[in-house]
Amino acid sequence: MTTVIDVANVNKTFKLHYERNQSLKERLLHPRSGRTEIFQALQDISFTVDAGETVGIVGHNGSGKSTLLKCICGVLQPTSGSISLRGNLAALLELGAGFQVELSGRDNVYLYGTMLGFSKKRIEQIFDEIVAFSEIEHFIDTQVKFYSSGMYVRLAFAVAVNVNPDILVVDEVLAVGDERFQAKCIDRIRRFQQEGRAILLVTHSADQVRALCDRAVVLDGGRMLANGDVADSLRIFRDALMQESVAHQTEGEAASIVVDAVTTPNGSFDVATGAAMRFDVQLTSETAYSGNFVMEIYSRDGVLICRTDRQSSPVNLRPGVNLVSVELPHVPLLDGIFDINVGIVDERGSNVKAWSEKVATMQVTYGGREGGLVELGALIRQQ
Amino acid sequence: MDDAASAPHHIASLADAPVRVVSARIGLGTRLSNLWGRRELLRNLIASDIRIQYKGSVLGIVWSMLSPAFTLAIFDLVFSIFLKNGIPNFVIYLFAGLVVWNMFFAGVMSATSVIVDRAGLVKKVSFPREILPLSNVGSAVVYFVIQLGVLLLFCGALGHAPDWHFFLVLPVTFACLCFFTAALAIVMSALTVYLRDLKHLTAVALQLWFYLTPVVYSYENSLAPALHKHGLATLYFLNPITLIVLTFQRTFYVSSTVISTVTHQPLNLLPTWSLGQYFERNLACLGGMIVLFLIALAIFGRLEGNFESEL
Numbered sequence: 001m002t003t004v005i006d007v008a009n010v011n012k013t014f015k016l017h018y019e020r021n022q023s024l025k026e027r028l029l030h031p032r033s034g035r036t037e038i039f040q041a042l043q044d045i046s047f048t049v050d051a052g053e054t055v056g057i058v059g060h061n062g063s064g065k066s067t068l069l070k071c072i073c074g075v076l077q078p079t080s081g082s083i084s085l086r087g088n089l090a091a092l093l094e095l096g097a098g099f100q101v102e103l104s105g106r107d108n109v110y111l112y113g114t115m116l117g118f119s120k121k122r123i124e125q126i127f128d129e130i131v132a133f134s135e136i137e138h139f140i141d142t143q144v145k146f147y148s149s150g151m152y153v154r155l156a157f158a159v160a161v162n163v164n165p166d167i168l169v170v171d172e173v174l175a176v177g178d179e180r181f182q183a184k185c186i187d188r189i190r191r192f193q194q195e196g197r198a199i200l201l202v203t204h205s206a207d208q209v210r211a212l213c214d215r216a217v218v219l220d221g222g223r224m225l226a227n228g229d230v231a232d233s234l235r236i237f238r239d240a241l242m243q244e245s246v247a248h249q250t251e252g253e254a255a256s257i258v259v260d261a262v263t264t265p266n267g268s269f270d271v272a273t274g275a276a277m278r279f280d281v282q283l284t285s286e287t288a289y290s291g292n293f294v295m296e297i298y299s300r301d302g303v304l305i306c307r308t309d310r311q312s313s314p315v316n317l318r319p320g321v322n323l324v325s326v327e328l329p330h331v332p333l334l335d336g337i338f339d340i341n342v343g344i345v346d347e348r349g350s351n352v353k354a355w356s357e358k359v360a361t362m363q364v365t366y367g368g369r370e371g372g373l374v375e376l377g378a379l380i381r382q383q
Numbered sequence: 384m385d386d387a388a389s390a391p392h393h394i395a396s397l398a399d400a401p402v403r404v405v406s407a408r409i410g411l412g413t414r415l416s417n418l419w420g421r422r423e424l425l426r427n428l429i430a431s432d433i434r435i436q437y438k439g440s441v442l443g444i445v446w447s448m449l450s451p452a453f454t455l456a457i458f459d460l461v462f463s464i465f466l467k468n469g470i471p472n473f474v475i476y477l478f479a480g481l482v483v484w485n486m487f488f489a490g491v492m493s494a495t496s497v498i499v500d501r502a503g504l505v506k507k508v509s510f511p512r513e514i515l516p517l518s519n520v521g522s523a524v525v526y527f528v529i530q531l532g533v534l535l536l537f538c539g540a541l542g543h544a545p546d547w548h549f550f551l552v553l554p555v556t557f558a559c560l561c562f563f564t565a566a567l568a569i570v571m572s573a574l575t576v577y578l579r580d581l582k583h584l585t586a587v588a589l590q591l592w593f594y595l596t597p598v599v600y601s602y603e604n605s606l607a608p609a610l611h612k613h614g615l616a617t618l619y620f621l622n623p624i625t626l627i628v629l630t631f632q633r634t635f636y637v638s639s640t641v642i643s644t645v646t647h648q649p650l651n652l653l654p655t656w657s658l659g660q661y662f663e664r665n666l667a668c669l670g671g672m673i674v675l676f677l678i679a680l681a682i683f684g685r686l687e688g689n690f691e692s693e694l
Binding site: 014015074085097098103119 | 400401421424431434503504505508509689692
């Protein structure tokens with residue numbers, strides 16, 4: 001496989017100014033005033049991305065993921081280490097950052113396209129495609145300042161994806177536009193994947209990573225915690241999040257809960273569509289804890305099938321070993337392999353206390369002819 | 384199916400693609416080749432700059448010809464009626480220097496704050512940043528060419544023929560002007576990110592600089608004797624704009640010595656160098672300016688690493 005992005009031992013430090021003295025007077029009068037502190041935003045990051053791969057970068061706020069992305073795009077220079085790229089790269093750090101509002105949509109397509117590094121000829125060839133994708137045919141010769149924010153963003157996204165870069169870098173911009181446009185963007189990204197282009201996606205949505213990525217890199221406090229399989233990386237990401245939330249809690253609450261095992265009464269995770277299924281989850285808690293139990297079922301291509309109600313599934317854990325059982329009266333899934341995540345969240349259902357990713361795998365067999373993910377048992381009659 | 388079929392081709396062609404290094408520091412050679420590779424962006428930025436300037440005005444780009452023409456007409460009126468300095472066709476002399484100064488001033492002044500003004504772009508889109516100040520210089524060049532056209536029209540209207548031989552020297556002089564303006568524009572745009580006062584300081588410094596350059600006065604007539612006496616002439620010529628202005632004045636105004644229309648005494652306006660001497664000096668100047676331009680790029684490279692955290 002051809003490596004298209006090679007990040008080698010990248011470090012990035014920032015100087016934090018406590019007093020921003022940028023005027024000459026300030027500098028002359030108080031040359032030493034204003035403490036500065038070195039902040040290490042990235043610490044020895046190394047990973048590669050091959051052609052055709054989609055890699056997600058996950059991490060919570062301030063973990064350095066945007067800094068890393070900016071280094072890769074060349075907006076920021078790393079303090080040390082090197083980043084090599086092969087092929088051309090289009091970065092969507094902020095949609096429409098290069099737009100000149102006084103100019104028409106048409107002029108901006110050319111300006112933005114050349115800014116992303118594509119030739120005028122190339123843009124001319126795909127101009128109609130860009131306009132069609134953005135769905136603003138009627139307004140293409142209107143000044144961009146009269147555009148609605150949705151139109152603005154759509155045009156910018158249309159330019160960036162239609163120039164067909166070898167590497168597409170996306171920073172949480174998929175959350176724009178209405179649902180239909182978002183679906184169109186996701187669809188375009190999937191086409192990119194099929195065409196063997198590399199995509200680097202920054203997000204804090206674990207669902208998006210599961211749905212789109214082949215691999216995930218987890219950043220925390222500027223360090224790389226994981227780089228590998230999506231499920232493994234997400235587990236490490238969740239663990240890191242949890243440690244953080246434990247650290248933020250008062251001492252009395254700082255109990256650790258561990259998911260020990262998930263078993264079934266007969267030891268088998270194979271089930272037929274429509275049959276009942278029961279999981280026994282064994283949890284060890286250090287102290288007593290009242291919260292909610294959550295279970296997630298994912299399909300193998302990362303679609304969340306179901307997440308149980310995390311606000312009204314209360315469990316009162318005692319210190320020591322606890323057993324929680326989950327009963328599915330009849331499994332509506334069609335055949336396939338499904339991954340199961342379980343965890344404990346607090347009473348409001350917002351903070352995760354314990355989490356175990358891919359703790360079990362369920363195999364469903366189906367004898368009928370319905371297709372898709374679930375059996376609806378549809379009855380079709382001519383009236 | 385089409386997509387799937389094209390995938391291997393795509394990957395195969397990628398294997399041959401050159402590897403670009405986005406490392407801690409970009410060398411001067413890479414910097415120059417990056418700049419050359421992005422010349423279309425430069426052209427687009429200049430075009431959009433000019434388009435925005437005249438957006439919504441009825442006459443549009445015609446204004447860029449009209450306003451210097453009006454300036455010229457007003458100067459003509461003022462210097463032939465109120466401020467008689469005895470120099471025949473003084474407007475031509477004045478305007479020959481002024482086109483040079485205007486380009487230098489516009490280029491440096493607009494570039495000084497360009498990176499700060501377009502922080503949103505600089506922080507979010509990757510491209511060689513020096514293109515921003517260079518695009519300001521580029522639009523200054525466009526206006527310069529238009530003003531030069533106005534000057535030639537005026538020469539024709541006044542029946543004053545330029546010295547056509549000097550058009551051999553002018554390209555070199557023009558290159559000097561471009562490289563010098565670009566060098567200063569690049570350095571100032573980067574420094575202003577760290578010291579916001581520079582925007583205002585530059586405005587003041589350029590005003591002083593204007594009077595250190597023989598645009599509204601004649602070097603030979605008013606300064607040369609005193610400077611030579613104190614041995615300061617070399618110092619005066621350290622200002623590259625001086626040589627450039629003198630060459631333009633020599634080209635368009637032609638006569639080095641004129642008979643004053645007021646005192647009827649001979650007046651020395653311009654140095655009495657030969658065409659060859661002008662050429663030599665301009666070539667030497669060009670060499671210096673290119674070196675200066677490269678130094679400016681290197682300085683920019685050192686400063687741009689922290690743009691993101693300073694903007």
